[in-house]
Amino acid sequence: MLRIGTIILAAGDSSRMGGEPKQLISYKGQSLLRRVTESALALQRGPVVVVLGANRAQIVPELNGLPITLVDNSSWPTGQASSLKTGLAALYIINKDIDAILVLHTDQPLVSLGLLQHMVDVQNEEGKGIVACRYDTQISVPALFNRNYINELLQLEGDKGVKWVIVRHRSDCSEVPFEAGAIDLDSKRDLDLFQQVITHTL
Known part of the structure; x- marks a missing residue:
């Protein structure tokens, strides 16, 4: 069975939310961070x-009681790459024998256990080194990388995220359709629009 180390990137300051931590935005009675963390654990x-x-x-x-490892990235203002490296270092310390890395963000409220399990199934069936989600015009997170990509992920700098690695290796990437991934709560406007959609669909 594929042994996966999951990294949830939650270090940003939510500047476009006016300083309110977007990780704590509530959806269906839970914060976004708690939801995505519990989905990762349920895998x-x-x-x-x-x-x-x-x-x-x-x-x-928000994470009290969950069997997870919390790590601090003091360099978070330099960009997402530093948080990814911090997470990779922590995983290496915890378990050097993982087969793959799953990277998740906290601002995609519709990520679910079903999606994550489907990504694992696609990796098992197609055998590609990367499984990433497609929405809008991009291929991005949630994304699963086999351990052969760890060194390349460690070479990312600044605001470069995992998309840079995915784009360079499209031939080794299986795509999973996830249109709901386009819902990315990065600003107050995003949040207002999302809440309107949820209200109208209830």
Whole structure:
């Protein structure tokens, strides 16, 4: 069975939310961070690491009681790459024998256990080194990388995220349709629009 180490990137300061931590936005009675973390744990494939930075004191209580590893990235203002590296280092310390890395963000509210399991199934069936989600015009997170890509992920700098690795290796990437991934709560406008959609569909 594929043993997966999951990295949840939750270090940003939510500047476009006016300083309110988007990790704590509530959806269906849970914060976005708690939801995505519980989905990762429910996959039951290996260790889960949550990378924190800004607003740590507010965020930590949301994860109380969960069997996860919290790591701090003091360099979070330099960009997403530093958080990814922090998470990879933590996974290496916890378990050097993982087969793959799953990278998740906290601002995609419709990521589910079903989606994550489907990604694992696609990897098993197609055998590609990367499984990533397609929405809008992009291929991005959630994304699963086999361990052969760890060194390349560690070479990312600044604001370069995992998309840079995916684009360079499209021939080794299986795509999973996930149109709901386009819902990315990055600003107050995004949140307002999402809440309107949810209200109208209830």
